[in-house]
Amino acid sequence: MIEVSQYNKLYGDFRAVHDLSFTVAPGDVLGLVGPNGAGKTSTLRALAGILQPTSGTIRVNGIDLVAHPVEAKRHLAFIPDEPQLFEYLTVVEHLRFMARLYRVRDADARIDPLLVELELDAKRDALPTELSRGMKQKLAIACGLLHDPVALMLDEPLTGLDPVGIRRMKATIAARARAGSAVILSSHLLHLVQELCTRLLVIRRGERVAYGTIAEIVAERPELAGMSLEDMFIALTGTDPHSADPATRVDASADAAHATTEQIAARNE
Amino acid sequence: MSTRATASALTYLWLTSARNRVLAQKAQLRQPRYVVAMLLGGLYLWFVVQANGNPESSPFTQINTNGAGETVVAAVLLLLSARWWLSKPDRTALAFTPAEVHLLFPAPISRRELVQSKLVRGQLAILLNVLIWVVLLRGSGASIEGWQRGIALWILFSTFTLHRLAAALVRLSAAQNSRAGRKRAAVPVLVFVAMFGTIAALLWQARPAITSSWVYGFGTVLGTVHDALQHPAARIVLAPVQALVAPVFATSGTAWLWSLGPALLVLLLHFMWVVRTDAAFEEAALEASQERAKAIASLSGKQLSAKRSKGGSVARILPIPRFGHPAIMIAWKNHAAALRGGGWLRQLAIFIVVFAGSLLALQASVGMPFEAVLSITVIWGFMLLLLGPVWTRFDLRLDLRDLGTIRTLPLSGRSIVSAEIVGVSILHSITIFALLMVPVVFAIFDESTRSSALDLLGAPWPAAVTVLLLVPMFNLLTFTVQNGLALLYPAWVQLGTDRRGFEAMGQTMLTFGITLLVAAVALVFPVLIGLAMAFIGRMWWGPWSVPVATAIALAIVLAELIPIWMALGSVFEKTEPGDVPGQKT
Structure with missing residues (x-):
């Protein structure tokens, strides 16, 4: 369970996130979407304990992240868009390092299946400099999954993965949610969001503009009914790909979802 | 074009x-700690200029x-x-x-x-x-x-x-x-x-x-x-x-x-x-x-790049400790960096071989007495003790560039800071001890120097124990200062393991001077108490009063340092990746 209440983040005078509140229940996959600079990264980094909220509370598994960061962090995993690895540790040493830090007792029993699941078993003794971008991403994911986090946060998890890796990654995320993890998935790939997420959180300029299941969002904003997710995104964030003003131009990927809100709602139900 | x-x-x-670089540095002055540092730095430079008058x-x-x-x-x-x-x-x-x-x-x-x-x-x-x-x-x-x-x-x-x-x-x-x-x-x-x-x-x-x-x-x-x-x-x-x-x-x-x-x-x-x-x-x-x-x-690759040997194997590192606080893993990781990326063991071996070889050659050519061997060793050891924190950088100066990753670990700020400082202090203490072994080996194997060595040292075991305590004590102090500077002023301190050329010597000298100054101030009380204890203890413990006094001084230094590590831990928890230039993310 992830609970965020009245989260604010200021950088000097700049307000990156404003009064953001949401909850991710066990088994839920929340899609965090918004245009560039909307505050997605600031939100994810605060949830991962990297940034200190200026105000507001963040609870992971019922533990206040600001008051008890160490206890809270034991239950979460954050996988950044750019895999950050220690250059001087091999793949398997990374996992053993994380296992010791997160007090994973049956580390050896978990490491091998995880390496197989993420197709890293042949690279277990490789250094990060010897891995491709996709392999590094897989290692970062393996490090995040090793301790069975209650809260899993992924920032653009498919970047650098090959088609097979993408399929496996999607299956992994879904499996983790089914196993009871609360998952937050930040991505510009709307088809991924559409496929995996049970709820949506759309933010723009640090503020929440929509939150809930597609059906709940449409119920709140009837004008969105019948729209594809891409159109919905544009309508909600006020970004227009054809606008002359670059600030309002959407940067969502070209392969954004085209299923209508009805179809999405039906699938999620 | x-x-x-x-x-x-x-x-x-x-x-x-x-x-833009100047403006970015100027922007740092909005934070009081940077203003204080600038004023102190100005005072230090003024003092240096006056001393040179x-x-x-x-x-x-x-x-x-x-x-x-x-x-x-x-x-x-x-x-x-x-x-x-x-x-x-x-x-x-x-x-x-x-x-x-x-x-x-x-x-x-x-x-x-x-x-x-x-x-x-x-x-x-x-x-x-x-x-x-x-x-x-x-x-x-x-x-x-x-x-x-x-x-x-x-x-x-x-x-x-x-x-x-x-x-x-x-x-x-x-x-x-x-x-x-x-x-x-x-x-x-x-x-x-x-x-x-x-x-x-x-x-x-x-x-x-x-x-x-x-x-x-x-x-x-x-x-x-x-x-x-x-x-x-x-x-x-x-x-x-x-x-x-x-x-x-x-x-x-x-x-x-x-x-x-x-x-x-x-x-x-x-x-x-x-x-x-x-x-x-x-x-x-x-x-x-x-x-x-x-x-x-x-x-343009970084100096710290893990390499494989020609045989295809990576350098061996210490086994993962199975017991103890998880923060030990921070020190373990940094030791792995030193052994693999920094080639610490290789450099240490070369250093010892060159040092021992030079001593042997000098002794063979000019018949150097043990006193001279000892004085050269002490000078080298002292130089390493002073310069080590500038050159051995497998601590927060390495990890601050990975702040985004380190901050997600389930460890408190004080645990991380303490592990970083203690880890690198142990590493550097081993370097110095290894060097000090050279004259010991000389004294053991050279018949002519053995007696003069014993005369000179008086009681070799108390002297050895004293050194064993003194070296880590000084290292803990100086590495605390270096890591503290990096944490408090990340925008002004060189991060990473890259050792820039002679053009960076000025900056190095400044941090070196500050480190010595702070360490000297921190040592006043422990040294005074230690001297008093050594003097008083002579009556009961003889030559062993010196290591006993050193142990007491070490305890006092630790008592001084632990609150500082806690304070630095608190600073670490408040430091965000945006405060540290050169973040990998």
């Missing part, structure tokens, strides 16, 4: 980058008797530059930033212009360090004005930067371009090897005189080395370096002016050399421009 347009674009890039205390007056300082500095600089020619090609000299590789390399800019832009960019660091050195060396007691010494230092630093770049270009050209490149590189390589060889041979010849002059003090040693280098061959070899050093050592405005011409000539020749070497390289280069960009991009 025309040369003028390129020059204009690159000048714009350099000026705006410099301006007496003409008799001017370092130039003291060390340059009969031009000895000038000659020795020239020889040292020449020998230091030997590594650019004798070790593997210094690829970092050619490193470009990722932005430069991505944006400038595909642009219609010639390689010569790229090299020139790199030289111009390097000027910022050179000018900053010239400023620091001028302040450190000036004082009212200095023999020439500050601006004059500034120009002299600028010429010296710029020439050595050019020389380093030229060496890298020459050797890279030889490595990349089969026969033609090797042929072109052969002449300069042979010339410089001959120069280094001449100086090294003369110094080797004079080693008995140099060794025996140690007892008369540092000034006499300088004079002896100076005399050895008065050989006509040495004078010829050292002439260009001395021409560069002469304006720095000038004792009057007139002497400075006279010495400026030859120094500028050496600088100009180096500039032309770099440009010509580059042209030759360009002619010989066969790669397409994109491949070349890729090749040079790979040269």
Whole structure:
């Protein structure tokens, strides 16, 4: 369970996130979407304990992240868009390092299946400099999954993965949610969001503009009914790909979802 | 793109980058701690200038008797530059930033212009360090004005930067371009090897005189080395370096002016050399421009890069500790970095072998007594103790660039800070202990020195225990200061393990001075209590009173440090990736 209440983040005078509140229940996959600079990264980094909220509370598994960061962090995993690895540790040493830090007792029993699941078993003794971008991403994911986090946060998890890796990654995320993890998935790939997420959180300029299941969002904003997710995104964030003003131009990927809100709602139900 | 347009674009890039850098530094002053640091830094510099106010205390007056300082500095600089020619090609000299590789390399800019832009960019660091050195060396007691010494230092630093770049270009050209490149590189390589060889041979010849002059003090040693280098061959070899050093050592405005011409000539020749070497390289280069960009991009790799041996195995690291607080893993990770990326064990082994070999050679040639071996060891050990925190950087200075990752770990700030400091202190203490083993081994295996060693040490076991306690105590203190500085002033402290060249020596000296100052203040109380305990304890414990007193002093130092680590832990928890420049994310 992830609970965020009245989260604010200021950088000097700049307000990156404003009064953001949401909850991710066990088994839920929340899609965090918004245009560039909307505050997605600031939100994810605060949830991962990297940034200190200026105000507001963040609870992971019922533990206040600001008051008890160490206890809270034991239950979460954050996988950044750019895999950050220690250059001087091999793949398997990374996992053993994380296992010791997160007090994973049956580390050896978990490491091998995880390496197989993420197709890293042949690279277990490789250094990060010897891995491709996709392999590094897989290692970062393996490090995040090793301790069975209650809260899993992924920032653009498919970047650098090959088609097979993408399929496996999607299956992994879904499996983790089914196993009871609360998952937050930040991505510009709307088809991924559409496929995996049970709820949506759309933010723009640090503020929440929509939150809930597609059906709940449409119920709140009837004008969105019948729209594809891409159109919905544009309508909600006020970004227009054809606008002359670059600030309002959407940067969502070209392969954004085209299923209508009805179809999405039906699938999620 | 025309040369003028390129020059204009690159000048714009350099000026705006410099301006933005200054503005970014200025923006740091919004934080009170940076204002306090600036005021303290100003006070420190003022103190240094005032301390240097007496003409008799001017370092130039003291060390340059009969031009000895000038000659020795020239020889040292020449020998230091030997590594650019004798070790593997210094690829970092050619490193470009990722932005430069991505944006400038595909642009219609010639390689010569790229090299020139790199030289111009390097000027910022050179000018900053010239400023620091001028302040450190000036004082009212200095023999020439500050601006004059500034120009002299600028010429010296710029020439050595050019020389380093030229060496890298020459050797890279030889490595990349089969026969033609090797042929072109052969002449300069042979010339410089001959120069280094001449100086090294003369110094080797004079080693008995140099060794025996140690007892008369540092000034006499300088004079002896100076005399050895008065050989006509040495004078010829050292002439260009001395021409560069002469304006720095000038004792009057007139002497400075006279010495400026030859120094500028050496600088100009180096500039032309770099440009010509580059042209030759360009002619010989066969790669397409994109491949070349890729090749040079790979040269910008960090110093810390884990490598495999030729056999394909990675260096072994310590096994993961199975018990204890998880923060131990931070120290374990940093030790892995030292063993793999930093080649710590290899460097330590080389250091011990060279040190032991030098001692053996000196003893064989001049029959050095154990007292001399011990004094040399103590001097080396002391230097390592003082300089170690500047050079051994497997701590927060390494990890702050990974702050985004480290912050997600389930560890408190104080655990992380303590583990970082204790881990690196252990690592550096092992280095010093390993070095101190050399004279112990000497004393054990050499019949003639054994008795004198025991006489000298009085009680070897209490002395050994004292050293075992003293070294980590001092390391904990100095590494706390270094890590504290990095954490409190990440925008001002060099992060990572990259050791920049001599142009960064000014900055290094400043942090070194601050470290010593803070460590000295922190040691006052423990040392006083320790001395009192040693004095009182002699009645009951005899020679063992010294290690007992040292243990008490160590306990007091720890009592001082633990609250500081907790405070730094709190700072760590409040530090965000945006506060630290050079984040990997």
